[in-house]
Amino acid sequence: MFDAGWLVPGWPPERGGRNAGPVEQLVYMEELERAGIPRTTNPQGLGIVAPSILDYGTDAQIRDYAMPVLRGERTACLGMSEPGAGSDLAALSTRAELDGDHFVVNGQKVWTSGANFAGFCFLFCRTDPTLPKHRGISVLLVDMDTPGITVRPLPEIVDPGHPDLNEVFFDDVRVPRDNLVGELNNGWAMANGSLAHERGMVWLSSVMQLEGSMARLLDELPARLAPMSAVERGVAVDRVMGLYTDVQAARALGYRGFAKLVRGGTAPEQALMKVFASETGQRLALVTAELDGSASLDTTPGAAGVRDVVNGLEIYFRTFANTISAGSSEIQRNIIAERVLGLPRT
Numbered sequence: 001m002f003d004a005g006w007l008v009p010g011w012p013p014e015r016g017g018r019n020a021g022p023v024e025q026l027v028y029m030e031e032l033e034r035a036g037i038p039r040t041t042n043p044q045g046l047g048i049v050a051p052s053i054l055d056y057g058t059d060a061q062i063r064d065y066a067m068p069v070l071r072g073e074r075t076a077c078l079g080m081s082e083p084g085a086g087s088d089l090a091a092l093s094t095r096a097e098l099d100g101d102h103f104v105v106n107g108q109k110v111w112t113s114g115a116n117f118a119g120f121c122f123l124f125c126r127t128d129p130t131l132p133k134h135r136g137i138s139v140l141l142v143d144m145d146t147p148g149i150t151v152r153p154l155p156e157i158v159d160p161g162h163p164d165l166n167e168v169f170f171d172d173v174r175v176p177r178d179n180l181v182g183e184l185n186n187g188w189a190m191a192n193g194s195l196a197h198e199r200g201m202v203w204l205s206s207v208m209q210l211e212g213s214m215a216r217l218l219d220e221l222p223a224r225l226a227p228m229s230a231v232e233r234g235v236a237v238d239r240v241m242g243l244y245t246d247v248q249a250a251r252a253l254g255y256r257g258f259a260k261l262v263r264g265g266t267a268p269e270q271a272l273m274k275v276f277a278s279e280t281g282q283r284l285a286l287v288t289a290e291l292d293g294s295a296s297l298d299t300t301p302g303a304a305g306v307r308d309v310v311n312g313l314e315i316y317f318r319t320f321a322n323t324i325s326a327g328s329s330e331i332q333r334n335i336i337a338e339r340v341l342g343l344p345r346t
């Protein structure tokens with residue numbers, strides 16, 4: 001995809017694109033999603049880390065870290081969250097102290113997706129503890145095979161054999177000073193830029209996944225409704241149609257925000273999309289599991305309630321990840337209240 005200019009079509013050919021316009025990109029992304037083709041197995045690398053290095057990195061960092069991620073030769077993980085710093089990222093306490101031409105890193109990250117496979121980490125650390133907490137943060141590119149790094153995978157409750165989340169420990173890890181991304185103590189601006197990359201890319205695939213789940217639910221609906229009493233059926237149809245409307249609204253909201261951005265305006269819809277799409281997905285998974293009744297608890301392959309490899313209730317459990325990662329629903333609502341609606345801070 002990189003070589004053919006299909007990886008990030010809006011970028012120039014030397015970065016894996018073909019200088020496509022915004023509408024062309026949207027159409028392409030829709031078709032790719034419809035065909036079920038993933039652009040990458042390393043979403044943090046493609047969606048957040050590589051674009052951030054392209055924005056802020058040196059020529060050498062772009063050559064050695066961003067381009068190999070885009071070419072699919074290396075994978076990157078994103079080291080932001082810590083046990084004491086998630087929503088409040090600025091509270092992070094992993095330290096990086098300068099010692100000659102190296103930083104010495106000590107601390108712990110958690111929920112680091114793909115750290116167990118990653119070639120390097122885009123690591124947020126505190127480089128000046130005397131400054132206010134939003135300042136004094138920097139980003140380092142840390143090769144994961146550097147001595148002193150321990151990665152401990154965290155088994156997921158619904159799929160213990162396939163861990164993606166990790167704890168990562170740093171004990172006197174020496175990182176060359178040249179691996180500092182951007183300016184010293186400028187990490188906060190980069191954090192906002194990095195997450196903007198992530199938030200920018202999520203809405204379309206979220207909406208299309210919603211539509212896929214809704215289409216499947218509608219296919220199955222007549223068989224689910226048939227054995228129900230009239231009252232039960234009325235309630236079930238009401239809930240499904242309410243969700244159907246929400247799925248349509250999610251697409252309309254996404255298009256509306258997109259149209260405003262293409263015309264060069266700002267789009268408050270973008271702020272709403274993450275919370276609306278992830279919570280609609282959660283409600284949809286719950287209603288689907290409820291319609292399946294006790295079958296949604298069955299884990300036997302091929303059983304009525306088993307979709308893909310997991311049962312309906314597990315699909316519902318999994319939806320919690322989407323309402324937490326990249327900014328929890330509560331944090332999104334704070335952002336909407338303060339930045340979109342202009343409500344006062346409490």
Ligand SMILES: Cc1cc2nc3c(=O)[nH]c(=O)nc-3n(C[C@H](O)[C@H](O)[C@H](O)COP(=O)(O)OP(=O)(O)OC[C@H]3O[C@@H](n4cnc5c(N)ncnc54)[C@H](O)[C@@H]3O)c2cc1C
Binds near residue numbers: 079114334
């Ligand atoms: C699937 C998945 C993948 C992830 N991948 C990565 C990754 O690759 N790299 C990485 O660094 N992190 C990753 N994370 C971590 C994610 O960024 C954090 O989980 C998220 O920022 C929330 O932080 P926390 O878990 O510490 O919860 P906390 O911040 O402790 O929040 C706990 C609860 O309190 C609420 N809350 C917190 N502050 C406020 C407030 N001011 N107002 C109202 N409510 C509030 C939250 O909404 C939440 O319900 C991932 C998480 C998930 C679920």
